[in-house]
Amino acid sequence: MLDQKIKTNQAKVGVIGLGYVGLPLVLHFAKKGFKSIGFDIKESRVLLVNQGKSYIRDADEQELYKVIKAKKLTATQNLTRLAECDIIQICVPTPVNPNKEPDVSYIVDTSNSILKTLRKGQLIILKSTTFPETTQKIVLPILAKSGLKVGKDFYLAFSPERIDPGNKKFTIGNTPTVVGGITSKCTELAFLLYKTVGCKVISVSSASAAEMAKLLENTFRNVNIALVNELAQLCERMGINIWEVIVAASSKPFGYMPFYPGPGVGGHCIPIDPYYLSWKAREYDFHTSFIELSARINDNMPYYVVDQVIEAISRYGVCPSKSTVLVLGVAFKKDVEDLRDSPSLKLLGLLLRKVGKIYYNDPYVRSIELNNRKYKSVPLTKIREVDCVVIATDHSVYDYKKIVRQSKLVIDTRGATTHIQGGNIVLLGS
Ligand SMILES: NC(=O)c1ccc[n+]([C@@H]2O[C@H](COP(=O)([O-])OP(=O)(O)OC[C@H]3O[C@@H](n4cnc5c(N)ncnc54)[C@H](O)[C@@H]3O)[C@@H](O)[C@H]2O)c1
Numbered sequence: 001m002l003d004q005k006i007k008t009n010q011a012k013v014g015v016i017g018l019g020y021v022g023l024p025l026v027l028h029f030a031k032k033g034f035k036s037i038g039f040d041i042k043e044s045r046v047l048l049v050n051q052g053k054s055y056i057r058d059a060d061e062q063e064l065y066k067v068i069k070a071k072k073l074t075a076t077q078n079l080t081r082l083a084e085c086d087i088i089q090i091c092v093p094t095p096v097n098p099n100k101e102p103d104v105s106y107i108v109d110t111s112n113s114i115l116k117t118l119r120k121g122q123l124i125i126l127k128s129t130t131f132p133e134t135t136q137k138i139v140l141p142i143l144a145k146s147g148l149k150v151g152k153d154f155y156l157a158f159s160p161e162r163i164d165p166g167n168k169k170f171t172i173g174n175t176p177t178v179v180g181g182i183t184s185k186c187t188e189l190a191f192l193l194y195k196t197v198g199c200k201v202i203s204v205s206s207a208s209a210a211e212m213a214k215l216l217e218n219t220f221r222n223v224n225i226a227l228v229n230e231l232a233q234l235c236e237r238m239g240i241n242i243w244e245v246i247v248a249a250s251s252k253p254f255g256y257m258p259f260y261p262g263p264g265v266g267g268h269c270i271p272i273d274p275y276y277l278s279w280k281a282r283e284y285d286f287h288t289s290f291i292e293l294s295a296r297i298n299d300n301m302p303y304y305v306v307d308q309v310i311e312a313i314s315r316y317g318v319c320p321s322k323s324t325v326l327v328l329g330v331a332f333k334k335d336v337e338d339l340r341d342s343p344s345l346k347l348l349g350l351l352l353r354k355v356g357k358i359y360y361n362d363p364y365v366r367s368i369e370l371n372n373r374k375y376k377s378v379p380l381t382k383i384r385e386v387d388c389v390v391i392a393t394d395h396s397v398y399d400y401k402k403i404v405r406q407s408k409l410v411i412d413t414r415g416a417t418t419h420i421q422g423g424n425i426v427l428l429g430s
Contacts, residue, residue: 003165009033014085022091023059030073032197038075044072083117109143118146123155135207151183157190158207160214166336176200180210224259226294232429242429261327263413264301264343266332302346322356324386329393337364339423344392
């Protein structure tokens with residue numbers, strides 16, 4: 001029986017999609033003693049994993065090498081090997097299309113792959129972030145084509161991934177996990193699985209409730225970032241420093257949680273997931289006004305920052321169209337290499353149209369492509385040469401005192417220089 005196999009670490013665990021979510025997850029299960037298989041369609045990823053080489057910062061290379069050597073983990077492109085797995089966790093992308101509509105084609109493709117080898121006793125858990133009812137109305141109908149009965153022959157649940165890349169304090173091991181199954185037996189087994197690998201598990205009454213919980217978390221973040229971005233603009237107009245205000249408000253030990261302004265929102269989650277919810281809501285004649293409003297504010301931030309840059313350069317007596325600008329940090333947030341939906345890229349694209357020459361530096365991103373042109377990260381010595389430095393992503397490795405000292409003009413969109421005195425600093429929201 002599957003519950004016995006889980007309790008005794010005898011269940012074989014498959015993880016589909018070896019990206020930011022899937023690789024740390026499969027490594028976690030392998031470390032906990034479960035024989036695990038990682039599946040990916042990208043040959044390069046499969047080869048690297050099998051050599052014990054990590055391409056994801058949150059998947060420790062030494063640990064990966066150890067479990068590969070011990071034959072606890074193997075990676076493959078061969079999806080027919082899903083048949084070997086007792087548990088299958090789906091960690092494939094859930095992007096939006098250019099019209100900001102959900103693209104669940106990866107989930108559909110993966111479900112079809114699972115269908116080909118679905119057998120009695122398997123537990124399937126969808127971990128990709130998606131709109132409520134995906135597990136019930138998209139994954140289940142595909143798997144049901146097998147003729148097997150959910151909750152009796154096979155089990156299906158949703159359990160959102162909550163990993164926060166780059167976060168050293170909260171990892172898969174110590175972040176509570178939410179599970180919601182199609183039937184109570186499905187929930188029970190998913191609960192048992194995560195409990196067995198040491199997670200605190202919270203079960204909810206349905207897969208849809210678990211899907212909604214994840215979207216509430218990410219929409220909450222998106223909306224609160226929008227609120228603080230809007231207040232940053234008001235503070236600037238009123239001559240109040242938003243960063244000082246946030247520190248003061250944060251001293252309240254209850255009922256407040258700090259969020260920070262910036263040049264926009266980025267990554268594979270915060271700017272995307274709320275659209276999954278607003279799209280689904282329309283099916284129910286419902287308009288999610290907070291999501292629309294916050295998208296409007298957050299999407300406008302790169303434009304707002306560019307206006308600030310142009311104004312400041314002009315104030316320094318330099319013609320913007322002849323000016324040189326260095327953008328520091330292109331990853332979507334500090335201390336990661338992830339470029340997906342990064343507001344810095346948007347910023348760079350907008351600046352390209354307005355200034356003479358643009359450069360970037362990012363210790364984690366060697367090159368980027370903008371308007372079909374390749375740009376390489378330049379050394380920090382460029383700071384002395386350019387008319388303006390824009391802090392777009394506040395990586396911890398930067399020496400901000402030195403940056404301010406060496407720059408003619410600094411536009412700080414992240415509050416990285418709040419502790420530094422300098423007449424050459426223009427701080428967003430102050
Ligand atoms: N990145 C995050 O911080 C984060 C956090 C929580 C949740 N999520 C969610 O987790 C999901 C995965 O995100 P990610 O950041 O790991 O994506 P990713 O792009 O880093 O990884 C996805 C992997 O899936 C593989 N893949 C795509 N289609 C496949 C298929 N049919 N079969 C096998 N492999 C396939 C890709 O090659 C890629 O390696 C998304 O739904 C995302 O919203 C992401």
